[in-house]
Amino acid sequence: xxxxQYFWQKIIxxxxxxxxxxxNENTPRKSYSEPQRSPCPWLYFYIFAVAxxxxxxxxxxxxxxxxxxxxxxxxxxxxxxxxxxLVAGLFLILGVRIKAxxxxxxxxxxxxxxxxxxxxxxxxxxxxxxxxQTSATSAAEASKVGWLKVGEDAAMLLGAxxxxxxxxxxxxxxxxxxxxxxx
Numbered sequence: 001x002x003x004x005q006y007f008w009q010k011i012i013x014x015x016x017x018x019x020x021x022x023x024n025e026n027t028p029r030k031s032y033s034e035p036q037r038s039p040c041p042w043l044y045f046y047i048f049a050v051a052x053x054x055x056x057x058x059x060x061x062x063x064x065x066x067x068x069x070x071x072x073x074x075x076x077x078x079x080x081x082x083x084x085x086l087v088a089g090l091f092l093i094l095g096v097r098i099k100a101x102x103x104x105x106x107x108x109x110x111x112x113x114x115x116x117x118x119x120x121x122x123x124x125x126x127x128x129x130x131x132x133q134t135s136a137t138s139a140a141e142a143s144k145v146g147w148l149k150v151g152e153d154a155a156m157l158l159g160a161x162x163x164x165x166x167x168x169x170x171x172x173x174x175x176x177x178x179x180x181x182x183x
Contacts, residue, residue: 066118116150
């Protein structure tokens with residue numbers, strides 16, 4: 001297992017353990033634990049969106065490897081999807097429009113899951129397209145489609161659904177803005 005895979009398994013594991021702990025407790029949510037629960041997994045979308053924005057042609061090739069969409073729409077998707085990921089991920093990190101951002105991220109994760117599962121079923125051994133490969137070394141270490149990638153995306157989808165139904169109410173920029181207006 002590479003260090004990158006180990007790192008993401010730890011992040012997702014911590015995120016899921018916080019969710020399970022919250023679901024098992026019958027007490028109201030504690031505001032001091034909320035900032036720890038939200039930002040970490042959503043950094044994934046923010047960090048890797050920046051890499052895809054920098055290299056849209058490489059990302060378009062990754063999308064084309066799935067053979068799911070017509071070729072005329074590849075460039076549009078390669079240009080728009082990373083920006084949507086970036087803005088929605090940044091909004092989740094900062095605590096702005098949490099329900100809308102988690103719905104957008106959740107919808108994208110459903111699409112990613114369908115694409116990855118279809119690639120597995122069709123026997124493709126391709127790069128998942130999660131990261132932009134800017135060199136031969138990074139392309140060799142690229143994350144391939146597989147059940148591990150399905151598990152990662154499913155865990156993040158659970159997190160997005162959780163945030164949609166239980167959005168954070170404190171420690172967000174929106175809560176700060178409301179308190180400043182009231183003062």
